[in-house]
Amino acid sequence: MSKILNEVLHANRNYRADFDKGDLPMPPGRRFAILTCMDARLDPAKYAGLSEGDAHVIRNAGGRASDDAIRSLVISYKLLGTREWFVIHHTDCGMETFTNEIMSDLLSKSLKTASIDSSGWHDSCEGPGSTDGKFINWLTIKDQAESVTEDVVRIKSHPLVPADIPVYGFIYDVKSGQLIEVPSATAAGRVE
Amino acid sequence: MSKILNEVLHANRNYRADFDKGDLPMPPGRRFAILTCMDARLDPAKYAGLSEGDAHVIRNAGGRASDDAIRSLVISYKLLGTREWFVIHHTDCGMETFTNEIMSDLLSKSLKTASIDSSGWHDSCEGPGSTDGKFINWLTIKDQAESVTEDVVRIKSHPLVPADIPVYGFIYDVKSGQLIEVPSATAAGRVE
Structure with a gap:
């Protein structure tokens, strides 16, 4: 068995040894969703304070508002009741390197x-x-503030996205752990 | 300010107050990636034992091998050096309900x-x-073991996915926290 597979299964045995989250409902308890990057340095549960059951987390290379991310967000809203969304890109993103x-x-x-x-x-x-x-x-990124704003605009203008959902735009700083708001993105994500 | 936005920013202040992960490199230290569902009950860092910097985490509705997930996996392999991948769907998934x-x-x-x-x-x-x-x-799911296998097959047969990467297929049980292997998926994800 691969070393990684063995380590993952070992960690999972520890997690389930004192697992007490077996009765959580399917819809996110805090009714929001985060779209962010797959980057290994990002732990959305930690940087945004999520416990199991709180919020949907959608991740891809860059945290981009791809059609697939929008598929997930629409399901999140329509079937599972989220009512606020965050788009969170980050500093030192691999998507800026090519x-x-x-x-x-x-x-x-x-x-x-x-x-x-x-x-x-x-x-x-x-x-x-x-x-x-x-x-x-490949949805590469030239400038993080621009990419966050572009993605919030894409989400808000999508025909399957309801007009009444606020979308907040942030950049996560991998050096400090800080979430930094992108005002132009949050302005674009405002409910009129 | 929205209650949720306020809570997220408050949690983030706590996270960064004793943040000591500012020097992690961009490539995942443990060189693997997980594709899993956005479901709020799933915390991949906890169920698979990840620290910041360890592994890429890709999430969408269902944990499906969409084109966008494959875009992310190819970037993960090609630019950032992951060499093993996990596809992890879960019991009681919203994607089975419609x-x-x-x-x-x-x-x-x-x-x-x-x-x-x-x-x-x-x-x-x-x-x-x-x-x-x-x-x-919408990439809905009828049967979890089938969907995991289908997605591993789709990933392994994609022209941009290298032949030499193993892909493991699992179902996460939301009642117990356990990762349960799907043998037909892992067999399909084996390196020949």
Whole structure:
């Protein structure tokens, strides 16, 4: 068995040993949802103070308002009763380190990658790659405040999103743990 | 200020008061990623034993292998070095409670919804709705073991997913906190 798989199962045994959350209802108790990045340094339950049962958490690369994130938000509102949403991107995001063109180029060279360190990444060009990613929009980010605002606007203007839901825009600072509001995003997410 | 917004910012002040994670690198330290559901009862950091910096966490309605989830996984592998992936659906999932047809019907009646309790949901038909959701695949679920296997197969057969990455399939039991392996999924996710 893989070391990671073994560690995850071991941690899970500890978690369930004193598990007392077995009777929580399906709808989020605090009736809100967070859309944020998959980044390993982010723990939304910790940075936003969530206990099990409190809120929906949607995560993807960048915390972007993709069609799939909006699918999830609409289900969250319509079927499970959330009434406030947060869009939370973060500093030092991997999505700022590349562009669609770079990703397409990397994938056309190889599906594998090379040594990665905290300063970034570079491609080893090892082995032949048969497919590139040029038909995918990787939803990269140039500026966090802009991307948060863009995503709040996209959510608020989506035809399946109700007009009466407030959407707040924030940037999470990975150096300090602080949530910093993006005023232009929250303004765009306001209920008129 | 909204009560929820106030509570989130208060919790965040507490989190950052003794924050000591400011120097973590961008790539996940334990080099794996989890794809799981947005459900409020699930805390992947707790059920799988993650600290900040350990692993990517991707979440959407159902924990489905949508194109956007695969976008995130490919970035996770290619740019940030994860080398094992988990697909984790769960018991009592909201995605089992409706179908594409029901969702389309609900949205065509109204964007709002009605009283929701732990036993399910029903529509109040309040107000006029101008848009329906019939052009969206909501990625509903009929059977958890089947959906986990289907998603592992979809990930493993995607042209941008490298052949050498193992993908493990699990169901999280919301009553007990236990991760239960889905053998057919893990078999499909095996590296040949």
